[in-house]
Amino acid sequence: MATDTDFIHRVGDLAPALRSGGQRLHRPLLLLWALAQAVNGKPRQQPWSAIRASVTPLLATYAAAPGDQAAVYPFWALRNSNLWEVEGSEELSLTSDGRRPTLSVLNERDPLAGLLAEDHDLLRREPSVAARTASSVLLRFFPDVMVDLARDLDLTTLLAGGIDGALRxxxxxxxxxxxxxxxxxxxxxxxxxxxxxxxxxxxxxxxxxxxxxxxxxxxxxxxxxxxxxxxxxxxxxxxxxxxxxxxxxxxxxxxxxxxxxxxxxxxxxxxxxxxxxxxxxxxxxxxxxxxxxxxxxxxxxxxxxxxxxxxxxxxxxxxxxxxxxxxDVDLPPVALGDPQGAMTDMERYRKLSAAARRTAAGRTDRSKLTKVERYVRSTAARQAVILRSGGRCENPTCLGHPTELTDKGDPLLEVDHVHELSRGGGDTPESMIALCPNCHTLKTRGSGRQQLRQALLVRAKALHRSFAGSQGEDEKRREPTTGQPL
CATH class of the missing domain: 2.30.280.10 (SRA-YDG)
Incomplete structure (x- = not known):
């Protein structure tokens, strides 16, 4: 007796060939047709002539495969997926390359074919398995025509609860x-x-x-x-x-x-x-x-x-x-204190800061994709802050665990914008700070968070100028004087 897991796994293994015009969807469509026949009480095995008459127009509409020959390929090839059988297949003469029977041979012999008996019985016995299987095949191979194809196959009743509702x-x-x-x-x-x-x-x-x-x-x-x-x-x-x-x-x-x-x-x-x-x-x-x-x-x-x-x-x-x-936005990451040849931590910090400043410059578009780009490309700023921190929480009044490590051996620090980006905060190291989880929570939800944020902004700018050296002084002179946070 076929189990639902085994059957769904064999269906999941269907991998239609990819051609210049897209995937060849002949086999998934024939499988859906056979599934619909099972749940609607039709015979398991049907003659080639009946299958061809039913499936050929579906192939033309939903698989971009018109013509009398279209049904030959799935009728024969679905056998290779251990889901379908053709009665007397060993007696059918094949084309010269041995790939499949000719259309004339199939028309002459009109063999019976259908799902494996145990799979047919499973689908008749377990409507939920049939609905789950049909939904997964529709979603994988026919996402843009799911409703129409389900209607034409008479699967509407089976999927009355919704294609997404049937999936597991x-x-x-x-x-x-x-x-x-x-x-x-x-x-x-x-x-x-x-x-x-x-x-x-x-x-x-x-x-x-x-x-x-x-x-x-x-x-x-x-x-x-x-x-x-x-x-x-x-x-x-x-x-x-x-x-x-x-x-x-x-x-x-x-x-x-x-x-x-x-x-x-x-x-x-x-x-x-x-x-x-x-x-x-x-x-x-x-x-x-x-x-x-x-x-x-x-x-x-x-x-x-x-x-x-x-x-x-x-x-x-x-x-x-x-x-x-x-x-090209930032530099390959290195461990804390690793000079990577002749580059000192301060030199590396300056390069990362410059990269972060280039990324932040001129970004005023607030679309979702721009926010994504800002986030992914802000790696340089995050690296710079971690490098500057030396692996310690940068809150001078930290009472938490300033030097703890993660399971990966990284500093247990969260690089945070002192003022949120949505409120005008800058995406550059002088506006960001490395905090242990305890200090991060205080900065985010603590009763004294406003005072702490101001103190941390002063701290971040001071650490930045100290670590960046003369470059930090140049950046200080370029800072706006409006009182708005960077």
Missing amino acids: PRVGEPYANRTAIAAVYGGNGVGGITPLADGILSVYSDDKGPYDDRRVAGMDWIAYTGDGLAGDQKMSGGNRSMSTYRAEQRPLRYWHKPHGGVFTFETWVVIVQCRQRWGVGQNREPRREYVWILAPVPSPLRATWPEEVKEALAQDVADDLKVHDDL
Whole structure:
């Protein structure tokens, strides 16, 4: 007896060939047709002539595959996915290259074909499995015509609860670890970018993991680090999958595990941009890495996506899906106190400060994508502040844990804008400060936060001028005299 996990996994493994005009959707469409036949009480096996008559117009409409020959390919090739069988297939003569029977042979013999018996019985017995499978296939391969195709296949009753409502897991589902997720929904229990058994891509973010994934400051979009633990990341493996989803504007699942928490399917997301920046690999060496900008959406259905997300996707297409290069904005990161050859910490600080100032200059556009660019390109400013701090909280009255380290061996410091960006704060080192979690909380929510912010702004400027030397004095003379924070 087929299990739902096994069946969904075989369906999830469907990988249509990619041609110049896009994916060949013959097999997914035939599978949906067969599923619809099962849930609507039709015979499991039907003759080639009946299948051809039903499927050929669907292939022309929904798979851009017109002509009498269109049904031959999926009728034969779906067998290779262990989902479909053709009765007497060993007796059918094949084309000269041995790839499939000819149309004339199929018309003459008119063989019976259909889903495997155990799969057909599963779909008849478990409508929820049928709905989940149909929804995943529609979402993966027919996102722009889901409603019309479901209607033409007579799947409307099965999917009355909504295509997104039939999918599993549901948003908000928690699991202790990746192994627990894989036990229920299949997929790879290790990779950070990998599909579940239904073939829909998932990305995983663990606050204790090796990647520097963060929410973009001031918004709910996510800067998600690409695939590859050490060395320069390549556009392969998980990054290639992300690139495909980005180009096709397909939704994927975002899982998150906070410190001390569990993995939760937090939200559906779409990829609105890809950037390349400097980062640090698991071996603590600087490397080039990709960062994928993920925009949360209420559901995998495009009709529910916010206008600002649709606008960002349109802008991404207008930019020819380019990888935005931020490598020239800052310097490859180094460990605290590492002079990296002849460059001292102060020299490095000056270069990082100059890079941060160039990034901040002239940025008045408040669009979502500009905020993303500001955030990702402010790496130089963050590096400069951490370098300046020497790994210690920069609040002179700190009573917390000024020298604690994270699990990764980094300073347990949060680089913060003394005044929020939304309130006119500057995105340069003299307006930013490194705080331990305790001082950060006091600065954000403490009863004396206003006085502390003023003291920290004075402190940040003093530390900046001291660390930058003569360059700091030049910047001081260029500061505005309006009394507004930088």
